Each structure stands twice: as C-alpha cells, then as structure tokens.
Amino acid sequence: MNLKGAAAAKFFARPDPGTAGALIYGADAMRVALRRQELIAALAGPQAEEEMRLTRMTGAEAKADPTAAIDALRAIGFFPGPRVVFVDGVTEAQSAPLVAALEAWSEGDAALVVTAGALKKTSKLRRAFEGHAKAVAVALYDEPMGREEIEAAIAAEGLTLTQEARQDVEALARTLDPGDFRQTLTKIALYAGDEAVTPEAVALMAPATIDAETDEVIAAAADGRAAAIGPLMQRLGGQGVAAVTLIIFATRHFQQLHAAAVGGGVGGLRPPVFGPRRDAMERQARGWGARRLEAALDVLMETDLTLRSASRAPQMAVTERALIRLAMMART
Template sequence: MNLRGAQATRFFAKPDPGTAAALIYGADAMRVALKRQELIANLVGPGAEEEMRLTRLSGQEAKSDPTAVTDALKSVGFFPGPRVVFVDGVTELQAKPVISALDAWTPGDATLVVTGGAFKKTSKLRKAFEAHAKAVAVGLYDEPMGREEIDAAIAAESLSLSTEARRGIEALAQELDPGDFRQTLTKLALYANGAEVAADDVTLMAPATIDAETDQVIAAAADGNAGAIGPLMQRLGGQGVAAVTLVIFTTRHFQQLHAAAVAGGVGGLRPPVYGPRRDAMERQVRGWGARKLEQALALLMDTDLTLRSASRAPQMAVMERALIRLAMMARS
C-alpha cells in the first residue's frame, strides 16, 4: 500500500499494530530519519531498545547475511511486547534479502521498518512494499509540512499558542526543514515553560535567517522605498520564500509600528526593541502615524485573505503589489 499526505501522517502517529512492514524513503535523509523515529516509537513504545525489542541492521549487513533480516523478524525476545526490526539505508542493490524477509513475514513476527533514498517507481523494493497486503510504502518529498504534521509537532511539545503565534509557527513550517522546525518548537517549549506562546516569542526563537531574509523588503515598504521592492522580491522568490511567510512577518512589523504609535513611541513596546532596529522603527512610526498604519494593516489583512483563498493569482506577485502599495502610502 502506498500512503501519502494526511494518510501517511496518521499512520506514523498511530500505526496499525498488525502492519507487517513499512518502507520510508526520500532524498532528504533528515525527513526520513524523523519519520522513522516517530514510527518506531509509536510501534514499540519507550524502552524497546533496553528490552531488546528493537533490532537494528544496515543495508550492507542485510546483503552480507541474506537470512539476517528474516531471522530477526522471527526471533522471540525475552521481554514481552511488540518488536521491530529496523533496516537502515537500504539501496536497490541490497533489496533482495529485505524482499525475501517481507515475503516470509507471518502474523506474530516483528514489524519490519526499512529506510532508503529516493527510489524510483521502477524500484523492486518499492514495488514489493506497495503490493504487499499488510505493508506500506511512504515517499517523503521536499515540500512544506502539512497542517496535520504541524499539529502533531505542536502537540508533541505540548505548546499552547496564541492565534498570532500559530500563524508564525505555520510560516516557519513553510521555510524550515523538519529537523530545524522541531528544534525551534523544542526551544519554544523550554522558553514558554507551560505558558501560552505569543507571536513575539516565535520571532525570538526563530532562526535568524528567516528574519534576515525578509527584513530588507519589509523595511523597503515601511520606508517608502518602492524601487527596491521588485529586485528584493525576485531574490526572495528565487530562494523559495513563500508569500504567506512575507505577509505574516510584514503584518507583525506593522502591528508593532501601530502599537508604538498608539503608545507614543517604540519605548512603549513589549518586549522592548533595541539597537539600529529601534531607530528605524521610531522613524517609521513618526512617518506613518496611527491612522495610516491602520490602513496599512487593513491592506495586509486583505492580502492575507487573498493568499489563503482559492485565487489563481501568482502569490508572490500579489504580495509584491501589496508591498509597493505600502511603500506608496509611506511616501504620501
């Protein structure tokens, strides 16, 4: 059976204990490793390694001893409970003993978990797992995390998020690889220590590269430098930055400006802003004023709704137009 998307996410989170085997493959080794860890943890639970209910083999070991995988599947452990045989880094040249073990599987045997690289549709290993009645094959591709994956990652860290913090987390999920994303959530959980996470907390814990890639184009819009926006958007688009990410971070910046305008200056912001960014924000607050900033936030809200709708308009073009309109508002 071939699993994709939400179906695969649900399988990793709550695998059927009657599953004979699972093949997890993809070009991104980190994605594969994270999903393999999640699956094995949910199959055998904590303490499986100490209780010798988890057997690890490499693809090379499987090839050098053709019966090793089958023997491991059928061996009976000293401790009771579900068992897993994990074969890591299998290539197409090492597939034969793994396929033989899969064919020999019977109820009561351990669950076979196999990982590998980017197998083609013609792969014998992939075909064997897809065709088996009690096995699954999951291909992991270099694409943003889905909503269910994000929800599962948040739940794993027991995070409580404000609405704006949730949007910030979703933006990070579009930009970061899964390993960095999970590390960021872990840092957030330690930082929050059980309290609700605010949008500023997400900004504080986010890797510096996310803000660094967007700061220039946001500053260009806030400073009224419309001519700089086009080239910056081309560069960001080429780097794979999503339009939704840009609208989230731009909205956050203008919300800070509005809060400062209402409070009478950047000094009233919480958390406070220091350094060169403080000077730039003070200048922007004076130039915009509270009323124009409210108009800017309304424009950004409309842009956000358009980006999240079923509109077929090119998203980066929609965001670029919004930023240019902001820059023109700043100069008016």
Template sequence: MKLTARDAPGYFARPDADKTGLLIYGGDAMRVALRRQQVVKALVGPQGEEEMRFTRIAGADLRKDPAMLADAVKAVGFFPGPRVVLVEEVNETLADKIIPAVEDWAPGDAQVIVTAGSLKATSKLRKFFESHRNAYAVGIYDDPPSRGEIEGMLKDGGLQNLSDEAMRDLVALAQTLDPGDFRQTVEKLALYKLGDPVPVTGADIEACAPASTEAAIDDVLNVVAEAQPSEIGPVMARLQAQGVQGVALCIGAMRHFRTLYAVASHPGGPGEGIGRLRPPVFGPRRDRILRQAQGWGAAKLQDALTLLTDTDLQLRSAGRTAPDMALVERTLIRLAMMAGRR
C-alpha cells in the same frame, strides 16, 4: 497498501503493531528520518532499543550480507512486546534483498520498517509495498507540518498554554524552517517556558526560533525604514566588521522594501496584505513590517525601490569608483530621510 497524505500522520502516531512492515520514502532525508523516528518510537516505546526489541540495519551492510534482514526478522527477543527491524538508506538496488525477507514474514515476527530516498512509481520496492495486503508505503513530500501535527508536537513537549496568535505564529514559522529545525525550536520553546504559567507569546517564539543569518542586515533596514538616519553609521560599521558586503546589503534592502510594498499596495489594505506574504512573517516582526508599510505608503515605496535599483546597477557597473559600502550607506541615508518626509 498506500497510505494517503491525509491518513499518514494518524498512522505514524498510532501504527498497527500487527502489520508486516512500512516503506517510508522521500527526497528530504530529514523529513523521512523524523517520520521513521516517530513510528518506531510508537511501536517499541522509549525502552525498545534497551530491551533489544529494535534492530537497525544500514543499507550498505545489507548489501554485503543479504541474510541479515531475514535473521533479524525471525529472531526471538528476550523481552515481551512488539519488535522492529529498521533498514535505512535503501535504494532500488536492494529491492531483491528486502522483498524475500518481507514475503517470508509471519505473525510474531518483527515488523520491517524501510526508509529510502525518492522512488519512482515504477520502483520494484515501492510497488511491492503498495500492493502488499499487510504492509504500507508512504511518500514524504516537502509540505510543512499541518496545524494538527504542530499541536501534536506541542502536546509531546508539554506546551498547551498557547494563545491563538502564538499558534498562528508557530504555523507561519513551520513554513519557513525545515522540519528538523522546527522540531528543535518547539523543544527549545518547551524548555524556555518550563514552569512559566504565562501563555506563550510571539516574543517567546521569536526568542527560541533559529537566528537568521540576515538578522544583522535586518537591524539596519529597520533603522532605515523607521526614519532614523543618525543610527545608520554605527550599524553599518558593525556590519562591515562582520564582513557583510555592499551587494548583499543592497539585495537585502530590495527584498525588505519589496515586502513592504507588497503589504502597502494590497487591494484589501495592509492588514490583509501582511497575511498574504509568502513566506509568512510572525510575532513582533509581523507588527513591525505592518507599521513600516503603513508609514511609507505604496507611492513612496515605489520611489524607494527605484533608488535601490539604481544603486544595485551602480554596484554592478565596471566604471564605478566609490567603495561598495559607501554607495549603499549613502542610499540608505537618503531612504531614511525619505521615510521622515510626510
């Protein structure tokens, strides 16, 4: 049977121990692994592996010994409770080794969980699980976790004291991180707030979110956008010491000012424009971008983008003589002075 995208999260949280098995497939190995981990834990509990009620079989091992799966499914455990046999990293070539063991399944046998990469609709393995009367197949796609799934992660981590603003920021963060990084961020946030009765804030989330590789570039761009030309030199020196290239800094500046322009020029106003950004921004950075966009205005931001485009063309010109960072620094100083003019 097929599990729909709407029903899958609920089943992963509360799987049926009497089912024959479950096929989880998808192109993102991390997303598949997280779902597999969730459903196995829900079936056998945290002590399942210690109580020998959980058996893991690699696809490569099954290829060498096709009887492994059938033997593991029929094996009788020493401890009471549901048993699970996981066959991971499977592809279509193993269908003929998995299907007979699942067809021979009987009540009391271990449930078979199979994980695979992308499978076509014509896949023999996928069609078998989708047509099985007592088994499920579900495709995992690159969709960010829903609000309900995020709330489940927070509950598991013991985080229930969140404001609406903090929840909004977490939903926004989930759309920018891969699922593994997001889950680790939630776990880090739970530790960060352990024993703290104060509700979670956007600043807490920002402190626990993975550090962006563009964080250092953001520092100088904020200095520029907030009209602080005297601060540009020291920040630029630090960026140069870190090996940041002029072209990368120019690209980052163009991206930042395009974001500001998108917010400032939105027909519904900057307040609505900030909410329409993709990927979304959250926490203190959201407030900062909104302030910058409102301070610049759409007309001045157009001039800033023109100046940055000219600089980018100079950087890529074969006839230039000035060093890259010198060209970019001059442009940033001009932008900062432009920001200070009313």
C-alpha cells in the same frame, strides 16, 4: 498500501500493532529520519533499543547477507514486547532481500521499517510495500509542514500556545526544515515551562536568521523603496528562502501595521516588536493608514492564493511583483 497526508500522519502516530512493515522514502533525509523515529517509537515504545527489541542494519548489510533481514524478523527477543527491524538508507539495488523479507513476514514477526531516498514509481521496493496487505509506503516531499505535522510536533512537546503564538509557530514551521523546527519547539518548551507560550517566547527562541532574511525586503516594501526589492529578492532566492515564506511574514507584518492603525497607535502592535523596529512600524502604520493597509492585505492574500494554486508562474517572480506593488502603494 500507499498513505498520504492525514492518513500518513495518523499512521505514524498510531500504527496498527499488526503492521508488517513500512517504507518511508523521500529526498529530504531529515524528514525521513524524523518520521522513522516517530514510527519506531509508536510501534515498539521508547525503550525498544534498551530492551533489545530494535534491530538496526543498513541496506548494504542487508544485501551482503540476504537472509539477515528475514532472520531478524523471526528472532525471539530476550524481553517481551513488540519488535522492529529497521533497515536504513536502502537503494533500489539493495531492495531484493528486503522484498523477500516482507513477502516472508508472518504474524508474530517483528515489523520491518525501511527508509530510502527518492524512489521511482517503478521501484520494486515501493511496489512490494504498496501491494502488501499489512504494509504501507509513505513518500515524504520537500514542502512546508502540513497542519497535522505541526499539531503533532506541538503535542509532542506538550505546549500550550496562545492564539497569536500559534500563528507565529505555524509561520516558523513553513520557514524551517522539520529538524530545526522541532529543535526550536524543544527550546520554546524549556523556556516556557508550564506557562502558556506567548509570541515573545516564540520570537526569543526562533533562529535569528529567519527575521533577518525577510525583514529587510518586507521593510523595503512597507517604506516604498521599490528599487531595493529586486536585489534583495535575488539574494533571498539564492539563500533558498521560499516565496510562500516571504508572503507569510509580509502578511503578518502588514496585519500588525493594520492593528496599530485601527487601534490608534503602537499599542495595537502585538509583541514581539521592540526598539528601532517598533519605531519603524509605528511610522509605517501612520503613513499607510487603515484603508490602504486593507488594500495591501488584499494584495498579499491574492498572491498567497496564486502561490498555492496550480499556477506555473515563477513563485519568486510573483512574490517580487507583489512586494514592488506594495512599495508603489506606499508612495501614493
């Protein structure tokens, strides 16, 4: 069967012990690797490799010896417990022995976990796993992590987050690739220990490049420097920064400004806001005022909805137009 979204996340976390196999494929090798690791641990336990219940081979090795995958599935392990045969980096040209192994699978055999890059709908490998009664195929796309993925990553690190820290972590998840995000969560967990994670901890452990890449263009919009936005957006686009990421961070910035304006001073700003940046935000909050900041947040909300809709408008252009509009509002 073909799994997507929440159903796929649930499968990775708690797969059916009787699963015959799983095909995990997509262009983002890191996403595929992380999901494969999660699934193998869920199927066979974290000690599977040490207890020789995990057999690894590449797609090239499976093709070179067409019976290798079938033999591995049927092998009897020295240690008791569920077994997994993992075949990595399979191409369509190497799929025949794996399709045969899946078709030959029977109760008591090891589970067959296969990873691949992007596969077409006509792929024989896809059709084999999608059509098998006890196997699944999951496509992973290069897009921001979903809520289920974020929650699973937080739970895996055993983190307790304040509400504000959770918002910052979710923003990180939409900015970083999955591997960097998980590494950042691990650093946050080590830093926080048994304490609840605060926004300060998130800011301290987050890669410095994120704020550096976005703060400048957001500050230009908040300060009314419309002429600076175009060149900055071009640079950010060339660095691969996503439009939705800019809107997420811009929204958080203007929410902080609004909190300061409503609260009557910089005390309304929640951490992490220190030093020169704190002074700049205090100045911006006074200059904008609560009413105009509410209008700015409306612009950002409208832009966010456009970016997440089926609109075919160029996303960076939509974002640039919104930031220039904010810069013009700052001057009035």
